[in-house]
Amino acid sequence: MYKFLEEVVSDYMTRAVKTVTRDVTMRELQSMFNEDRFNTYPVEENSHILGVVTMFDFLDCFAFTPARMVPRYDDLMNRKVADVMTAEFIYVSGETKLTRVLQLMVEHRIRSIPVIDQDRLTGIISREDVMRALERCADCT
Template structure:
């Protein structure tokens, strides 16, 4: 299975980005509006300048109560793990586990084309297991 297969199965292929100069308040609004846990930080909508998650915001609240007035660039992670859409899903699972990341931008030719979350990966894996179970059940109950 390839990463693009998982992306194609998602209900929406939209990649929501936010500029590095946007406020964290704007970030929180976008996260809520699109019901996602992270956004790609991109100045042009095609490159990956960073990634920022709701966890990044929550972790900063303790140290900085005015975090909502900060810029996204102050919170974002700049060392972003990315993947290509034609890469094997098993490789992405390894990267997500090894580096403890939950969201990975997908690039094609160096340009942002998608984002895949750990939830997308788990949903796909459950679907595969259910299919295998159904196939085995069908085989065992053939007359």
């Protein structure tokens, strides 16, 4: 397990990251979630990350309270990612220790974190990536 203390994001992250734009509709996003089996997409425009949109953000559109009117389903599905995305998001660099990533994931209850180096998206690190690293390091003992 001591080896895990030295592991960094760049050794385990997914480098080929699918992104979305602010103009993607909830209908398109739902299709992407179903097809890709991802939980998070970085929202990118002109090579800049504007935020992230998660399955939780998508589902939150359908959570109604007494203070929130119930819109028609089609109206909700035609909403844009820009309306529901999380603009203030947690990200890490490729040199971030996996121990820090694990801490962030547990503390903030998030499934994946964008990896940004020099203001560019270079990957994404997921819970599954961290679990793979833990398993690999446990085998080294």
